[in-house]
Amino acid sequence: MYPNEPKHPVGTHLILNLYGMDTSTPVLWDMRKGYQLLEEVVARLDLHVVNKAGHQFSPGGYTIAYVLSESHLTIHTYPETNAAYLDIFCCNPHFNPSVAISLVQTLFGAGNETHTILSR
Numbered sequence: 001m002y003p004n005e006p007k008h009p010v011g012t013h014l015i016l017n018l019y020g021m022d023t024s025t026p027v028l029w030d031m032r033k034g035y036q037l038l039e040e041v042v043a044r045l046d047l048h049v050v051n052k053a054g055h056q057f058s059p060g061g062y063t064i065a066y067v068l069s070e071s072h073l074t075i076h077t078y079p080e081t082n083a084a085y086l087d088i089f090c091c092n093p094h095f096n097p098s099v100a101i102s103l104v105q106t107l108f109g110a111g112n113e114t115h116t117i118l119s120r
Helices: 031-044 097-108
Strands: 012-019 049-056 062-068 071-078 083-090 112-119
Touching: 012 097, 031 049, 031 062, 031 071, 031 097, 083 097, 097 112
Parallel strands: none
Antiparallel strands: 012 083, 012 112, 049 062, 062 071, 071 083
16 A cells, blocks of 8 residues: 555446447447437436547547546547447446446447456
């Protein structure tokens, strides 16, 4: 333990890898579609956005970052490999990573996922 390290975790960090997505789906290519789906994610998980930024790559793929009052959410899409990578760090003790995994996998149409859940 480090001198000022908290004795108890302050939040949950979900690292989610989505694979097997349809290469033609707009969610991999178009940042506008990504924003639409992330807005649904934050609403259904009861998260609160305080700022957001994104960058659309050419010919496709994007990165979006949301600063949340609970911490942050990011996504990076890679249409060339049919994959997307999300991080959600949430300091709300009621955050349920299993619900988040299921929701994101369904909304983004991923065939497969792997994930890591960390207490931080």
